[in-house]
Amino acid sequence: MPSVETVNLSKRYGSFTAVSDLNLKIEGAKCVGFLGPNGAGKTTTLKMLTDLIIPSSGEALINGVNVHAQKKKALASVSALIEAPEIYASLTPREALTMIAEIRGVPSEERKKQVEDAVAEVRMEEWIDKRVGKFSKGMKQRICVASALLGNPTIVFLDEPTMGLDPRGMSEVREIIKSLRGKDRLIFMSSHILSEVSDVCDEVAMINHGKLIVYDTLPNVTAKFSGVNNVVEVGLAHSIDSKIVTQTIAALPGVVSAEKVDDKNLKISFSGGLDVQERLLNDIVNLNIGVISYKAASSELEEAYLKLITATL
Ligand SMILES: Nc1ncnc2c1ncn2[C@@H]1O[C@H](COP(=O)(O)OP(=O)(O)OP(=O)(O)O)[C@@H](O)[C@H]1O
Ligand SMILES: [Mg+2]
Known part of the structure; x- marks a missing residue:
């Protein structure tokens, strides 16, 4: 060996x-x-x-x-x-x-x-x-x-x-x-x-x-080292009303928090695995808010890495 x-x-x-x-x-x-x-x-x-x-x-x-x-x-x-x-x-x-x-x-x-x-x-x-x-x-x-x-x-x-x-x-x-x-x-x-x-x-x-x-x-x-919440970034074709973000999206099942990065980009934190991530995309698309992209904000390894490296700076 x-x-x-x-x-x-x-x-x-x-x-x-x-x-x-x-x-x-x-x-x-x-x-x-x-x-x-x-x-x-x-x-x-x-x-x-x-x-x-x-x-x-x-x-x-x-x-x-x-x-x-x-x-x-x-x-x-x-x-x-x-x-x-x-x-x-x-x-x-x-x-x-x-x-x-x-x-x-x-x-x-x-x-x-x-x-x-x-x-x-x-x-x-x-x-x-x-x-x-x-x-x-x-x-x-x-x-x-x-x-x-x-x-x-x-x-x-x-x-x-x-x-x-x-x-x-x-x-x-x-x-x-x-x-x-x-x-x-x-x-x-x-x-x-x-x-x-x-x-x-x-x-x-x-x-x-x-x-x-x-x-x-x-x-x-x-x-061990990545968090429990996962984050997705959602890109929109046109700007979105803040109320839809803080009220409608934040209330979707699995969502922990939802915020606007800018007028056409959202960051949504959710708890759960790929099944939740998949359903969340479905729910968001069904809101007809002009979703043009949807991606995981960071990989689990990236999260673990950043945590570990920051802890030893
Ligand atoms: N010949 C040398 N003389 C003095 N310092 C050195 C020498 N070689 C490397 N170092 C120092 O040792 C440290 C480790 O360097 P090393 O090249 O192993 O890092 P690394 O993890 O490979 O980084 P990177 O991801 O940038 O490639 C650095 O601070 C570097 O400046
Ligand atoms: Mg090197």
């Missing part, structure tokens, strides 16, 4: 502590989201887990093996995409990835196929023999994601894998990550996109100021 563990892991830069006594044990084939605000220590942690930087104290272990003391052994089945490594501009994806496959120990007779498959998976087949120097940021990122697939790693570290991609690119990379969650593979990925984490990950680890705040399954984190 693949495992990633940090034991009292710390990184100090002078008097500043970037990662502070981090104890985290992730075990098994699963995808774990690594969340935290800018500067929380995510990249620093991932770098210590891949021996890109050395801990000030504590240990980073992969499958029980100390990453710094026994780098080769510890990282044999690991691939990582941290701060989108630059690919030599003069190389083509085929050349760059073949080199990486070789370094990862992919047998020479399998290299060609693995490289082509990985490039196809990120939909860059047409570009496989073009020089990387001409690629956009998103195209380079896709090639980097492809490189993380080489050598069939059992542990994959991804640092904001969809950063810099267009919406379609993001959803493609997300699908790739989902397909990576195959048997016996552990994925640990940092992200600022909470909907992405909800969509892709089984568990969440949150850090702030270098300290672990929570590590639990996604349902547990949202159940």
